[in-house]
Amino acid sequence: MADHADTLAVEFRNIDKAFYGVKANDNVNFDLRRGEVHALLGENGAGKSTLCSILAGLYRPDAGEFIFEGTPATFKTPKDALAAGVGMVYQHFRLVSNLTVAENLALGHPKLSVHISQEQLEEEARQLGEEYGLPVDPKARIWQLSVGEQQRVEILKLLYRDAKVLILDEPTAVLTPQESQQLFKTMRQLAAEGRSVIFVSHKLYEVKQVSDRVTVLRDGKTVGGAETKDAEPRDLARMMVGRELDLPTRDPNPDIGEPMLIAEDLRVAGDRGLEAVKGVSFEVRRGEVLGICGVSGNGQRELAYGLTGLRIPSSGKVILDDEDITKKTVEQRIDRGIAYVPQSRLGMGLAPGLTTEENLALKAYRKPPFSNGPMLAPGVFKENGTKLIEQYDIRGVRPGLPIRLLSGGNLQKALLAREVELNPKALIARSPTRGLDVGATEAVRNLVLDERAKGTAVLLISEDLDELLALSDRVLVLYEGEVVGRMPAEEATPERLGLLMAGHRDEGAA
Amino acid sequence: MTTRRFIVEPRGLASTGLILAVPLLSVLLAVIVGAIFLALTGNSPGEVYVKMLDVSFGSSRGISETLISATPLILTGVAAAVAFKMLVWNIGAEGQFLMGAIFAAGMGIWLGDGSPAAVALPLVIIAGAIGGAFWASISAVPKVYLGTNEIITTLMLNFIALNFMNYLIFGSSSPWRDPLVPQFPSGRPIPDSGRIPEFFNRLDYGFIVACLLAILAWFLISKTRWGFEVRVVGDSANTARYAGIGVPQKILGVFLMSGAFAGLAGSLYVAGPVGALDPRSLDLGLGFTGIIVAALARLNPVAVIPVAILMGALNNAGPALQSIQVPAATVTMLQGAILIFAVAGEFFIRNRVRRPEKRLEALEEVSAA
Structure with a gap:
């Protein structure tokens, strides 16, 4: 050379x-x-x-x-x-x-x-x-x-x-x-x-x-x-x-509490009916981030679906705050405190053609003050929108315009703002910083860590090892729908995770 | 590197002025195209247009007839608008309209003269809504639960409804057929208790009801919780599922609502100006014209009202043109031209077209950013 x-x-x-x-x-x-x-x-x-x-x-x-x-x-x-x-x-x-x-x-x-x-x-x-x-x-x-x-x-x-x-x-x-x-x-x-x-x-x-x-x-x-x-x-x-930037990473949190979100031998079917999640068990405690890593397509999506109710698990249990929610619908799970940040912002997390205000109320609209009986309260939509846009620094919003016109970072901030505002017991997030630039990544990571500090159980499903290692307290590796390794973040290195992700079983893997 | 003469870029939100200008301009352009056509075929466009205006709006009788023609179009227009907005491609308003008319006439005839108007009239009108919703359900249920294509099923059911109506009057001695004139098949008149009272020449309260129903449809979609859920489903079914909204129920609901509105058009028409299940008065393609009305109104249920009046005026003017030796189909041509221009105009509402400022690359950078 x-x-x-x-x-x-x-x-x-x-x-x-x-x-x-x-x-x-x-x-x-x-x-x-x-x-x-x-x-x-x-x-x-x-x-x-x-x-x-x-x-x-x-x-x-x-x-x-x-x-x-x-x-x-x-x-x-x-x-x-x-x-x-x-x-x-x-x-x-x-x-x-x-x-x-x-x-x-x-x-x-x-x-x-x-x-x-x-x-x-x-x-x-x-x-x-x-x-x-x-x-x-x-x-x-x-x-x-x-x-x-x-x-x-x-x-x-x-x-x-x-x-x-x-x-x-x-x-x-x-x-x-x-x-x-x-x-x-x-x-x-x-x-x-x-x-x-x-x-x-x-x-x-x-x-x-x-x-x-x-x-x-x-x-x-x-x-x-x-x-x-x-x-x-x-x-x-x-x-x-252009400024001192500390991509936020977690501090070891002494306040990890009781198990909040538990999966027990969970099995979920894939799109073609074959089992995509094959007996996965874990618990996420209050104030803890559990990272799930794996190469895309190893059951992450189905796992998230099984936990959020988008697909009812074929067997096993999902327990939230001591309640078995395995058979509950999406709506019931939202009610009980499951927040979900899906991988696709415009394809699932947001209604692209609706306004930012409407999107920010997409989960709370069923209840007062957003609606009274069958009627919506447009004033509350507006108030809530203005408040969240300000509080979460969502930029580029013009009233009456569809949310799809916002940039990726602002879309993600809006999505997270809405989910976090539900005061969830558990937050499930898939690749939340994917495609975002550093500034937006910082904002999104901070939001996730704030949730952790509030005592929410956070399940972070991601392919981005940087993100996982920076935010997770514990890491679990998914390969072909099974857990092939689990370890505290301190013991996880990209090399070790990479091997597990490629299907090499770890010594002593659970 | 090629240079382009014009640059097309998507517009964020079109101004209200533009949204109003496009349909108005569409009408104007259609009038001009119509004029060229009339001139080429040796007619005087001025004379034709003056005649049309005079017939439709020139007298109190003209106005009332125009509004009578508009009434079913308001409802079939709303039927198409609410369905299309939710990406439910119900093009069966025609069949649902006829089925609504059959149900309404059947109810009126079955009730007979015995019941008071306060009972009979609502029952007749509601029977039409049920008839339309029932006909829509034949397409809606398989669509929602089996994934069949509603474009095909609704379209085919139109012909079944039409032939069923013809069978009731021409092919059988059904209760719908008037037994008093056996040699000349026609519909049995609905008793007066089942007829909608008139208030302005021949115009009956059905017109007012249709306007109120259009406003109700707008209200349901934009002001209620149900309407919000429906809009989320229409925008992205995945997002709706994610937010815990029951997608099949919403699609079914909208589909049936669309059918009910088309059916109401049928019941108001037979209980209003027609007065019987009369195939000659009902087989006018009012359900199909509703699709044009909805498109011109940009799927806004309230905007459907003025557009339906315009289309009603054109329909109304058609027969009168024959008195000055101009084919009545001129009107159909004008309606078609308006639709084409309105659909083309939609492009300008969604996109901005401008000359390139400097170089082509500039745009590519902007769109890439």
Whole structure:
């Protein structure tokens, strides 16, 4: 790697780019060495995507210098950029879903012979995939592939064109931890070959794990850069957010009380009728956060459904505050103090077309003062809305407008505000900070920890190990619907959890 | 990189002015298109339009006839509006309307002359609501519990209801058929105790009842707890389930309510101006026109009232056009044109269209952000 280290692949000097007078990039400086993985870190809207899009030929800068492999250059279109060896994997993939993997690789390839046979194409795709640890069936049609596999196709597309600079825009947002690890290996391999990778992310631990250098953007400006090994995650976070930021983590809480939410040998069916939760038992105590981790699709959703009543368990028991609620309906469980933050905000937690006020009353509306008998009390809806919007700092609300227009962070704050306002006995939250930037993550984590401090039993179901380890008192690992490990947070390390999540049973697992 | 001439972006909330402007403009554009068509076929558009206005609004009798035509459209319009708003695609208002008419006429005939109007009239009207709801339930129950497609079932049941009515009058000697004129099949008149009194020329109180029912529908949806739950279900069934709202019951409720409103249109029509189960007066597609009314009213039950009056005026004007040698179908053409423009206008209510300011990329950035 040292051979390449002195040669810059890309250099941006004082780049400006404005949209409607709003500066998305303001005097940005950035350089990319050959053979490195360079992380581009910043909050949503910090200008990362704009910078990458300039490099990929999608936008042209308003001002500034762009030097590519030692000579000033301009890419007028993405085609120019690709011809020069720069390609980007966008967050929203650009694949033709009815074509096969091999066909997508061939599509628009500038140098491909017209006479290449389908078999030859597929063989090349297969080899390329094997070489780079990006296995994918070349005959499969794109729509048949998982999101992670589609991403591999996007990367293969660039490699098939022998791209020297690969830009990956938040690639891990759609991946499981295992898939992310595999991707990181591929990235390291690409760097070792002398290619350069720009890794856009706002997850500090990933940046720390995979990158050689890191550049931080905030409000369109470069606010810092460093060799990754010298960068403290704390400092990076501060640069990113622009203030001292302490992503909240729990303090050991001496006030853990009686068991509040208990699952006893719980079994819940999956969508196709097969058992998805296979005899899970645990108890969550007052003032405790129990974290449940596992690769997505190992029964987390069904477990949450079984606890909240969205699906009645086929056997076993759910006990809340000494009452058996196994057979109770969703409404009865809400009444008895179960709050639930589902994984999908707009798909389940909120009614996207209704107003923020209405959404904030979505659980309390049945009772006075929100309704008197069959009649609603619009005044109370409004009052409650105004109060919660203020109290929980929900921004961007305009009266009468549907809630779906709010940003992800504000949607999540609204959802949590509503659930927390129910004064629940137990709060079940699935991946509550997924897709949120650091500022919103902080707010959401604080809300969860406040609930814990109030003595609520919190069940945190998440795939984000950072979040789990920061908030949980105890951690339980779910694999194929069974508990394969449980331990106090102090004993949980990402490595140990990762092994359990992959199905390796722990010594002494319950 | 291609440059686009116009940029389309979603609008947050359209202003009230725009929401009013789109239907008004739709009517205006339909009038212009109609004028071109009339001119091309050798008629004088001015003369036709003046005639239409005169027939529908030019006299107290014209006005009362217009409102009579509007009355069933208000209710079939509300029937479509409440269902569509909840994504229940009940396009069976036609059949539910006819079934309401059959039930109402049956009730009136069964009660006979013996009962006082204070008893008979409410029973006749309610029988219509039950008839409509019953007909809707044939589609609603399988939809809710078995997942059948209500578009198909409601549509097909329209034909069954129509043929059933025809059978009652033309194909059998049922109690609905008038026995006094056996050689000329027609409906047996509903006794006076089951008829709605008139108050303005031929206009009866059914019009007032229809307006009140439209307001009631609006009230139920927007002011009650039930209505709130229904709106949540209509917006996202998943969210409703999550909030503990019984989704099947709500869909069933809305579907039956929609059917009941269409059935009420039938009962008010037979107990009002028609006075018997008369296929020639009932088979006018009033249920289908209700769908147009609902669409133009943007599924707002109260806005249905003025739109129904407009459509009623057009329906009313149709036959009169024949006196000046213009086909009555001109009216149908105008109604169709209004609907097309209103549906196209919906695009402008939902989206903003503007010229690009600088470059295409700018928009992409904004939408990506």
